[in-house]
Amino acid sequence: MGSKPYFQVTGLSKAFGGLQAVDDVAFSVAQGSITSLIGPNGAGKTTVFDLISGFLVADHGGIRFRDHDLTRRRPDEIVALGMARTFQHLGLFYQLSVWDNVFLALPGKRRERLWGTFLPRRVLRREEGLLADRTAEILEFLGLGSKRGEQVGNLSWGDQKLVCIGRLLATDGDFLLMDEPAAGLSDEQTTDLKSLLRTLVARGKTVLIIDHNMEAIMDISDGVIVLNSGRVLATGRPAEIQANEDVIKAYLGV
Known part of the structure; x- marks a missing residue:
């Protein structure tokens, strides 16, 4: 038997009512890979995320992460199991x-909000120090250490994207879902993002991406899943997807 x-x-x-947004979708993601979920607008990508x-709760089908059935789990339960995501709208403070x-x-900050009233002050101080160390580590990794005190609303779009990734890394998740991480980035910023994603994988993360930057997707991905009208149209390595006539027709509308 092969491994799960x-x-x-x-x-x-x-x-949603009479609209079948996602229809019998099936795919898998290998550990330690960068996999991209692509498709024309309205293909169902964000609904899958x-x-x-x-x-959202599926009408039918199953979702498994490692040995866990996620099909009807709450978002906070899924994060606790090691999966976390970003959104198209960054949702920052x-x-x-x-x-x-x-x-x-x-x-740890979430635990403190739940149990802080009952914990000794010395325990809280120790945990606060560990959390501060972890925050500093994440910001240095992302090149945001010098901007730690800046108000997020005053940052450039590219730096706001990095803060969003910082919040994602703060969950300590192993499986990271990123919804349009390259949207609105310059060519230089996109190159930096690709380098960052490769570093995350080298550090043991697995990444699933939605994005419309096809050049970046084809350069960074180990595997690509193409959705069209809520169904899987094709799966394969980037070169296979680029040569797939059905994919070309779906994007060009011919």
Whole structure:
């Protein structure tokens, strides 16, 4: 018997009224890979992300991460199991500092909010120090150390994207879902993003991306899944997808 996939969806379906947004979608993601989920606008990509991260409940189908059935798990339960995601709309605390945005996303900070009233002060101080060290580590890794005190709303779009990734890393998840991380970035920033993603994989992360930057997707991805009208149109390595006539027709509308 072969080993179980790191992440797998089978027969995933979701309808909104009479619209079948996701229709019998199935794919898997290998551990330690960068996999991209692409397709024309309205193909169902973000709905798939919402389903596998617990923000929507599937009508049919299964979602497995490692040995866990995620099909009807809440988003917070899924994060606790090691999967986390970003969104197209960054959802940052724009009035707070770079430091605070990342610091507040740490799992230990969530525990403190739940149990802080009952813990001895010395325990809280020790944990606070560990959380501060982790925040500093993340910001230095992302090149944001010198901007730790800046208000996020005053940052460039590219730096706001980095803060969003910082919050993602703060969850300590192993499986990272990124919704359009390259959107709005310059060519130089996109090159930096690709380098960052490769470094994350080298450090043991697995990444699933939605993006419309085809040049970046084909350069960075180990595998590509193409959706069209809510269904999987093709899967394969980037070169295979680029040569697939059905994919070309779906994008060109011919």
